[in-house]
Amino acid sequence: MSNTMRAALIGAGFISVRGHIPAYQQAKDVEIAAICDVNSDRVAKVAAEIGIPGAFTDYKDMLATVQPDLVSVCSPNALHCAMACDALEAGAHVICEKPMCLTSADAERMLAAAKAANRTLTVGHHMRYQPASVKAHDMIQAGALGEVYYVKASYLRRSGIPGYGSWFTNRDLAGGGAMMDIGCHMLDLSLWMMGHPKPVSVSASTYAKFGPLAKGLGTWGADHFGAGSRFDVDDLTTAFVRFENGSTLVIEASWATHGSQGQNLQIFGTEGGLELNANLFGAESPLHYFSEGADGLCDDDVPLGDVASRGHQALIPDWVDAIRAGRPPIIQPEHGALVVQIIEAAYKSAVVGAEVAL
Numbered sequence: 001m002s003n004t005m006r007a008a009l010i011g012a013g014f015i016s017v018r019g020h021i022p023a024y025q026q027a028k029d030v031e032i033a034a035i036c037d038v039n040s041d042r043v044a045k046v047a048a049e050i051g052i053p054g055a056f057t058d059y060k061d062m063l064a065t066v067q068p069d070l071v072s073v074c075s076p077n078a079l080h081c082a083m084a085c086d087a088l089e090a091g092a093h094v095i096c097e098k099p100m101c102l103t104s105a106d107a108e109r110m111l112a113a114a115k116a117a118n119r120t121l122t123v124g125h126h127m128r129y130q131p132a133s134v135k136a137h138d139m140i141q142a143g144a145l146g147e148v149y150y151v152k153a154s155y156l157r158r159s160g161i162p163g164y165g166s167w168f169t170n171r172d173l174a175g176g177g178a179m180m181d182i183g184c185h186m187l188d189l190s191l192w193m194m195g196h197p198k199p200v201s202v203s204a205s206t207y208a209k210f211g212p213l214a215k216g217l218g219t220w221g222a223d224h225f226g227a228g229s230r231f232d233v234d235d236l237t238t239a240f241v242r243f244e245n246g247s248t249l250v251i252e253a254s255w256a257t258h259g260s261q262g263q264n265l266q267i268f269g270t271e272g273g274l275e276l277n278a279n280l281f282g283a284e285s286p287l288h289y290f291s292e293g294a295d296g297l298c299d300d301d302v303p304l305g306d307v308a309s310r311g312h313q314a315l316i317p318d319w320v321d322a323i324r325a326g327r328p329p330i331i332q333p334e335h336g337a338l339v340v341q342i343i344e345a346a347y348k349s350a351v352v353g354a355e356v357a358l
């Protein structure tokens, strides 16, 4: 009997072509059987260029016809929940792009669908697979930081509003702006480093100082529209999260700001601290360890070794391996749901102007 798994993709846009397809091509004993996009020209072009046998414009048709083992959900955020649930119910294991969905209620639906179908659901929080992230997590697990009690995380773009006027800047389709789109990556990374403590409250503010003026635009996103296009999401969000175990998290995400850009994670523990910051310490050594030894304060670059694979090229093969081995994926669906719960509370807090209890 063939051990080959057949994958199908929903959405033929940026992350599908740049992330999922190359990752499936590298995964062992996986073949890409089909791809679907409502944009018939786009899906035909991608299928022809990559040599994917099935090209569909209706994902339910694709699920019924192809009956794939693996499904990638690479569509606008608001569609994730329904598509992932349908794919799970059709018997496929599912990797859903981040953010997992827009609301906690939808996350619960997805968790229930995965459980009912006895299929593995994971989320595209690929930053966990970056070498510095893996090393930092290993060090925390080994006790190098002692008790982690505070994390400060930021993902700031100076001029990087994606797909202005496309689904990215439309609240109904994206669910939010900078925090939903890129803050979710740093939130996932932070929660993983902290050991996924239970959040008890969130206080946040959101801003839209660039998007409504069509300033701060980036090049990301398949569709671009002119000035006057819809922009009703945040281009900066800052949030403070308290956890049941007493630890706290400060997180900020921007698509556009007048300031330096970058991804920065500071993790503070009782015995040591870590800082992941590619901009500050250079690409060769983006991880720094702070501690105190017999001779006083220590401040060291952490060597990362020869770790070649990263991002989706590591995430997707690892998810496939988890399915085959019958173990949970590294990025468990409950982790994706926790990210959604905190973002949902952050947006609510910004609206009511007060801390929101969870």
Ligand SMILES: NC(=O)c1ccc[n+]([C@@H]2O[C@H](COP(=O)([O-])OP(=O)(O)OC[C@H]3O[C@@H](n4cnc5c(N)ncnc54)[C@H](O)[C@@H]3O)[C@@H](O)[C@H]2O)c1
Residues within 6 Å of the ligand: 010, 011, 012, 013, 014, 015, 016, 036, 037, 038, 039, 042, 057, 059, 073, 074, 075, 076, 077, 079, 097, 098, 099, 124, 125, 126, 181, 221, 222, 223
């Ligand atoms: N993990 C990451 O770092 C990362 C990076 C980029 C995007 N993403 C996520 O991936 C998802 C897609 O983003 P993107 O940048 O590829 O967007 P995109 O706009 O480039 O592509 C989305 C595609 O979905 C298609 N689509 C829309 N409705 C559909 C439907 N009903 N059925 C089938 N196809 C449909 C669109 O036509 C488009 O081709 C988003 O959730 C985004 O947040 C993740």
